[in-house]
Structures are given as C-alpha cells and as structure tokens.
Amino acid sequence: MKRLNAPTCCPSELFDECVRGLSNAALRARFVVQKALLESANANYATSSAAQTWCKLPRALHGHPDQVIVGNLTKGELVALYDEGMVGSRGAARKKYDEIKLLAHDECPYCGGCGELVEEEGIGTIDHFLPKARFPIFSIVPANLVPACGTCNTGMGSRFPTAPELQPLHPYFDAPHFFDEKWTTATVSEEEPVMVTFDVNPPAAWSENDRQRVVQHFKSCKLRGRYRTKVASDLSSIIAQRKTVHRDLSPEAFREVLKAVADNELLPINGWKRSLYYGLADSVWFCANNFAA
Template sequence: MKRLTAPVFCELELFDACTGEMDEVAREVFTASRPYIQAAARDFSAKSATWTWCDLPRARHGYKEDIIAGDLSKGDLMDLYDKNVIKSKGRPRDIYDQILVTAQGQCPYCAGIGSARTLDHYLPKAKFPTLSVHPNNLVPACRDCNTDAGAGFPESQDLQPIHPYLDKDCFFLERWIHAEVIRCEPVVVRFFANPPVHWSDIDRQRARQHFTDCNLKDRFSNQVAAELSPLILQRKSSLAVFSPAQFEAHLRTVAEDATLLLNGWKRTMYLALCENDWFCSADFNGDWLAY
C-alpha cells in the first residue's frame, strides 16, 4: 500500500467552498447546519486517532429524505459532493483536483497498479453523509478499487480497509505481502498476505482483508509476466555469465530498491526470486525445469 500525505485543507474548507457557490436560499440552509457538520468532523478525528472508523454513526440504507444534520437530509449531503464538488468549475473543483494529484497517478489502495483518476470516499457517503466532503475522507483511487469498495463499510474494526492518510505506520513501513516462486513452465509467482506475528490480531486481519478486498492476489500476479519473461531472456543471454550468487545479488538490488513500494508487487516478486535457490541456479538455456 502507498502512504499519502493527508490533504492540507481544513476539515470544513471544502464544505465552505461549496456553500460559497450556492444561491442565497440554499447557502442559508447549509450555513445554519454547519455546526452539525463540524461535530461530525470532530467525531471523525477522534475515531481516526484510534483507527475505529467503524464505530461512527451510519445513515440508513436508502431513505435519502432522512434528516441527518440540522435541516439537511441525507440526499442533500450526498448531492453536496455530486453536484457542488464534481460539477463545480470553481474552488470546490480546485480542491478536488489538488487532492487527486497528491497520488501522482498511483492508486494507494492497490500499491500503484491502477491509475488514480477519481476520489474515493473511504467512508461511503451513502452511509456517512456528513463526511461527504471531508478532505480526509476523500482518497485518490483507481476505478477497480473505487468500485470494489462499494457503498458499504465493515462494522468490525478488523475488517476495515487501510486508510492511506491516517492509518498505522506498520501497514506502510513493514513487509506484510509476500510471494513464492512456483517451478513450472512458465514460472509462476504467487502473492499472499502474511503480516508479522508481532502485530495485533486486529491489524493482521485488517491487512489480510485489504489484500482480499482489493483482489491483490490476482492483480499482482497479472503484473508478473511482463517483468519476468524479459528477465529470463536476460538470464539466458547477457546475464548468462553470472554465477547463481551474482544473479541472486542482481535480483536483490531490485528487492531492496527503496524507491519502490515495500509491499508493491515488484519488490515483493524480486525478493521471492532472489530467495529461491532453484530460480537463481536454473540453466534457462537447457532443461531448466529438471535442474
């Protein structure tokens, strides 16, 4: 996963930017309800400090007419994002674009496999409408991760997805995604989640759940062929002069490349390759499966 710096905007800055573009009647209603949005933002901050977003109050499924904050309905707050941010040509859209660009095009949920082209509501606006325009609830995401997240959110802490801005350092600074090399034709690399044993049970389960929810097993595996086939061709030609130890060292330079994401597919794959004795020793010019 990729850590992103939290947006520089204040918790109600986007809300205020939206109301600033409304007509007088609508602005009066939203401004009068502002204290309720501020209270929800404080609750969000409190739960962020303990990573217990699942405990925040939820709106009922459907029922857009339910009054949620002051005189604002669930539908009003959902439309605030859909109509006053997405369709804005002023300050709200500028804030949206500035949040999106922080990902530098890489989706943080899937470690950069997908292109971040939209903002995902970490806490879905249908369930948590008072947070529909909270900057820290808006995360750059690719289409797959945004779609897979859906409109639901787990009610148990151990099933919460990893938050790219606000979550624990361990998810970003410690290795918890691993891979194994399967000796076959073509070579297969299988990815799996195996968090450190010193993590809490909740954090270990959260990591495994994130791996499953983002379908990282298959999505990481889909990246392998384009990288592995040229590597084997190099081993058969320009790298054929390398001893197994030299080839292992060559692979390890990528596995230890700090410019690549620690739990991204590429570093994970190269670590598995350099730690696999068969792969480092195989004579790919001969009957290498039997080697």
C-alpha cells in the same frame, strides 16, 4: 498500502466553497445555517482516526436519499454537496478536489499502484474512505477523501465493515508499520512456465487485529488476482535477460540483481513489484535456473 499525508485544506473553507458550488439558492441557505453542526463531523472523524474506530461511526440507511442526517439536511443533499458542490463545481472546491487527487503521485495508496490511475481527464478518482452512501455526513470532510485508482475505488463500493479488524488501511492515519514492513509474499512455482502466487504473511510480532487488517485489505482490494496480472511482462523480461546478458551470472550474483530491484525504496514495499522481486530472489530454484532449454 502507501502512506500519504492527509490533505491540508481547511475544512471550514472547503465547506463554504462546496456550498457556493450548489445551484439551488434555498439549499445553499439551509447548508449555511447548519455549518457548525456539519463542522463537528471533522472533529468526530479525527477522534475515530486517532483510535482507528471508523467502523463505529453512525451509518445512514442503505438507499433512502430522503433520510434526514443532520439538522434538516438529507442524505441526498449531503451527497450533492460533494457531487455538485465539489466535483461538479468550476470554482475553488473543484481546485481542491484536483489537489487531493495529486497527493497520490500517480500511485494508488490502496493497491500500491497496480490499478490504472489515468483516466480521460487526467489523474484518477477520489475515494470516500467511509463511503458517502453510508456516511454522508463525511461527504466533504477532507480527511475522508483519498486519491485512488478507479479499480480500488469502485471495488470497495459502498460497503464498510462493522468490525475493527476488517477495516481497510487508511492511507492518512494508519500506523507506519502497515506501510513500511513487508506483509505480502510471492511464491514461485519452480517449474516452467514460471507462475507466481501472491499472499499475505504479516510479521508474527504484529497484533492479531493488525494481522487481520492486512489480510482483509488484500482481499477487499482483490490484490491476489490484480498482482498476478501485473507480473507477466516483468517476468518474461527477467527470464529473457537471464538467457542473455545475465547468462554467466552465478545464482548468488543473479540473486543480487533481483534483490537490487526488490530493495528499491521508491516503490511500496508491499506493492506487486517489490513483492515479486523478493519472491524471485528467495527462490533458490529460480536463481539457479538459466532457462537455457
């Protein structure tokens, strides 16, 4: 849930570069003939992005790599344009792939940075917001390529909902309130050992559609469990400090210490860390406890 600027690379140039990355000359020639038709995919994607109606776009069959999608090009060939022409190429298309990965600045826009972005070769993966297995026509549409951590990327898989209110948040095109307003909560167990439970509670003023979308996003990215696994080291260090350097702070003063971290605008407001610190600061029990026993 971190907003990103969409890639600025030219779709037409990217298409040419991906085609050049294909090893089969006959296939390259067939792509060149269909360029205009394939380019219309960019315009269709932009129209859906303006209305957040990606789920209404036509789907390919599950499996069936031989299904013809556009002109005489099959689903398998459109997927190869990405796999071989872009990811596997050593040319300009691969450079663009690497540049898109850098847009995330090491923080996955879907989970706000709780997955591992770092892989063997560097900086994470690229997710097809509309999965290429079901929407192969958008396999190299730049606006459909989103840098993501491996956990979010594989977690969402090739599924995409058919109902608008169940669509995940699009880091390039969804409205600012999804990314700027607080809709995650963290509840403290108020007994030792301290446990924190994460949930979703979007602002009441939001539309029902938007409220459902964040509930679904939280669920699809499995954030309840993933956030829980992130808090342990911060929580034990906060408690250790409360016993030592923060020992003499009043509950109000300790709350201010926690609030200062929660208010860090450099981190996503709905990421695990800010959510955790807001939850701790809101707990009268936690702020008053000096964990002396």
